Amino acid sequence: MNAAPLVALVGNPNAGKSALFNALTGARQKVGNYPGVTVERHSGRLVLPDGRPVELVDLPGAYSLEPSSPDERVTRDFLAGTQAGERLPDALVVVVDASNLDNHLRFTLQLIALGLPVVVALNMIDLAERDGLKLDPERLSRELGVPVVPTVAVRRRGLDELRAQVDGVLTGAPCAKPAPAEAEDIVTLQRRARKIAALATVSEAPVRRWGHALDSVALHPVSGVLMLLAILFVMFQTVFWAGAAPADAIAAGFDWVSGVVKHLMPDSVLRSLITDGVIAGVGAVVKFLPQILVMFFFILLLEASGYMVRAAFLMDRLMAHAGLSGRAFIPLLSSFACAVPGIMSTRTIDDEKDRLTTILIAPLMTCSARLPVYTLIIGAMIPNVRVLPFVGLQGLVMLGLYIMGVVGAFVVAVVLRKTVTQGASSGFMMEMPKYQLPQLNHLAIGLWSRAAIFLKRAGTTIAFTTIVLWAMLSFPKPPEGSPVSPVNYSIAGRIANGIEPVFRPIGFNRDIVLALIPAMAAREVAVAALGTVYAIDESGSDGGEAQIATTLAKRWSLPTALAFLMWFVFAPQCISTIAVTRRETNGWKWPAFMVGYLFALAYGAAGATYWVAKFFGL
Numbered sequence: 044m045n046a047a048p049l050v051a052l053v054g055n056p057n058a059g060k061s062a063l064f065n066a067l068t069g070a071r072q073k074v075g076n077y078p079g080v081t082v083e084r085h086s087g088r089l090v091l092p093d094g095r096p097v098e099l100v101d102l103p104g105a106y107s108l109e110p111s112s113p114d115e116r117v118t119r120d121f122l123a124g125t126q127a128g129e130r131l132p133d134a135l136v137v138v139v140d141a142s143n144l145d146n147h148l149r150f151t152l153q154l155i156a157l158g159l160p161v162v163v164a165l166n167m168i169d170l171a172e173r174d175g176l177k178l179d180p181e182r183l184s185r186e187l188g189v190p191v192v193p194t195v196a197v198r199r200r201g202l203d204e205l206r207a208q209v210d211g212v213l214t215g216a217p218c219a220k221p222a223p224a225e226a227e228d229i230v231t232l233q234r235r236a237r238k239i240a241a242l243a244t245v246s247e248a249p250v251r252r253w254g255h256a257l258d259s260v261a262l263h264p265v266s267g268v269l270m271l272l273a274i275l276f277v278m279f280q281t282v283f284w285a286g287a288a289p290a291d292a293i294a295a296g297f298d299w300v301s302g303v304v305k306h307l308m309p310d311s312v313l314r315s316l317i318t319d320g321v322i323a324g325v326g327a328v329v330k331f332l333p334q335i336l337v338m339f340f341f342i343l344l345l346e347a348s349g350y351m352v353r354a355a356f357l358m359d360r361l362m363a364h365a366g367l368s369g370r371a372f373i374p375l376l377s378s379f380a381c382a383v384p385g386i387m388s389t390r391t392i393d394d395e396k397d398r399l400t401t402i403l404i405a406p407l408m409t410c411s412a413r414l415p416v417y418t419l420i421i422g423a424m425i426p427n428v429r430v431l432p433f434v435g436l437q438g439l440v441m442l443g444l445y446i447m448g449v450v451g452a453f454v455v456a457v458v459l460r461k462t463v464t465q466g467a468s469s470g471f472m473m474e475m476p477k478y479q480l481p482q483l484n485h486l487a488i489g490l491w492s493r494a495a496i497f498l499k500r501a502g503t504t505i506a507f508t509t510i511v512l513w514a515m516l517s518f519p520k521p522p523e524g525s526p527v528s529p530v531n532y533s534i535a536g537r538i539a540n541g542i543e544p545v546f547r548p549i550g551f552n553r554d555i556v557l558a559l560i561p562a563m564a565a566r567e568v569a570v571a572a573l574g575t576v577y578a579i580d581e582s583g584s585d586g587g588e589a590q591i592a593t594t595l596a597k598r599w600s601l602p603t604a605l606a607f608l609m610w611f612v613f614a615p616q617c618i619s620t621i622a623v624t625r626r627e628t629n630g631w632k633w634p635a636f637m638v639g640y641l642f643a644l645a646y647g648a649a650g651a652t653y654w655v656a657k658f659f660g661l
């Protein structure tokens with residue numbers, strides 16, 4: 044006798060399902076396990092107003108029907124009727140948090156579209172009222188097309204009404220089912236949820252209202268993308284505008300130290316090591332600390348204010364076009380700081396192919412190590428002019444390079460998804476956080492830790508590589524009166540001259556080849572290397588660090604500089620990234636593939652840039 048209808052409690056995590064389950068079933072509960080997984084199955088007996096029993100199951104909370112954990116998978120399978128040993132439920136009680144309505148309605152809409160009889164428990168009404176939010180349950184019921192019962196699970200409020208409505212949907216003639224909606228993408232779903240939530244809202248406190256008003260701009264497919272671009276635009280303009288003066292001050296400081304050392308020490312190999320090697324190399328990199336901090340200030344600000352997750356929502360549709368999971372957004376976003384943590388955080392993507400695609404394109408996100416390279420070349424080669432009153436050309440070029448990386452990543456993802464990592468992508472569900480004023484001390488701590496990481500790199504990897512490079516650039520010394528320059532005579536110079544023909548077709552000169560090889564240790568080393576090369580090469584002149592830019596402008600043509608920038612957009616110039624890819628993919632196959640395709644891309648893009656620029660007579 045298995046006559047008792049089966050009803051499931053379902054909803055977002057923390058909606059109050061278990062509280063409601065306890066209130067509805069009291070002591071009549073059973074705890075078991077779903078076969079094959081360590082997920083508990085809670086069921087109990089609910090008694091309808093006329094005394095008939097119903098089996099009530101409390102499902103694990105989920106954000107969507109696309110599972111990202113074993114718990115969510117149980118919920119999905121249960122609702123699809125494919126969970127082993129379970130039958131399809133006869134009705135659902137969807138529990139939503141009234142104070143967080145638009146977020147929770149998203150899943151509700153998906154659940155209603157399943158076509159099972161549904162009653163919505165509008166739970167936590169007490170918290171909503173405390174927050175100054177007044178809702179109209181009848182209006183909500185009309186918009187959703189299902190009964191809505193306000194409840195306060197912890198105070199046992201609304202339980203009788205809920206039982207009556209469950210009875211109603213179980214016994215009532217099966218109403219015309221809503222046409223099972225097409226699997227909607229997250230942005231559309233979110234927009235519908237927000238609209239319904241707005242219609243069901245009678246009044247709300249001003250703070251909540253502003254948040255909603257902001258969201259209607261920030262999440263709109265057109266105005267939202269414009270807003271995102273505007274924010275990025277301001278960010279890059281500020282990097283140049285606010286970073287330039289302190290950068291010059293730091294460079295002047297290193298020059299001063301170098302001058303003092305030159306004054307105190309007689310001309311010797313040791314003095315050259317200190318001034319041309321360590322000070323010129325490390326100084327060339329440390330100079331970019333202000334710019335990096337400005338950039339991280341923006342990123343931390345956007346994260347802390349609650350905007351970043353919204354940007355993720357906005358990007359989801361685009362990501363889906365590229366065959367990427369929305370979950371790839373956060374790893375890709377952190378790759379803007381550094382691809383290493385970005386690649387490690389792909390562990391949250393449970394589909395293997397999704398994850399692999401994300402790992403393979405993560406190095407295309409412009410990491411902060413490229414910033415010194417970009418800033419140096421742009422500062423030296425792109426005129427500091429205003430295109431419009433507030434729009435500097437240098438900032439625009441920088442934004443362009445970042446966009447180039449992103450566009451490149453999308454194109455690569457599309458290609459990979461059609462070839463080596465075929466498969467479908469899954470959607471993205473997350474709770475939308477409230478907008479918040481960022482806390483200054485959190486920002487300060489965040490900035491401090493970035494600065495520490497950067498300076499530590501400058502003091503270790505970069506200093507070490509620079510010293511090795513200095514040695515290879517300084518020895519052997521040309522004999523007195525030799526017409527060959529010291530750099531060309533050195534080991535490094537000879538190696539670079541040997542490799543240079545490979546890069547000549549894409550417009551690279553020997554200096555670039557010299558900079559690229561040690562830059563495999565860390566991208567910033569390219570800047571340090573140029574600093575050291577020019578310090579040794581121009582040792583006749585004062586050779587100060589601030590002069591790299593002048594030397595560059597003198598020695599490089601604009602097409603060469605642009606090709607060099609392009610190279611850095613695409614090239615896998617970083618050993619740590621390759622190492623972490625090997626670790627995360629358990630083998631050499633994928634890192635080898637990644638390095639191969641990125642070098643090919645970099646070579647092609649740099650070459651194309653060089654020749655197009657030459658063609659236009661730049």
Ligand SMILES: Nc1nc2c(ncn2[C@@H]2O[C@H](COP(=O)(O)OP(=O)(O)OP(=O)(O)O)[C@@H](O)[C@H]2O)c(=O)[nH]1
Pocket residue numbers: 054055056057058059060061062063103104105166167168169170194195196197198
């Ligand atoms: N003020 C108030 N608190 C509630 C209400 N319903 C539940 N809570 C509290 O909200 C918290 C989360 O409730 P749960 O019942 O554990 O939520 P859940 O939906 O089962 O969460 P998961 O099992 O994680 O999906 C608990 O601390 C409850 O006491 C309510 O109506 N009003």
Ligand SMILES: [Mg+2]
Pocket residue numbers: 060061062101103104
């Ligand atoms: Mg629970």
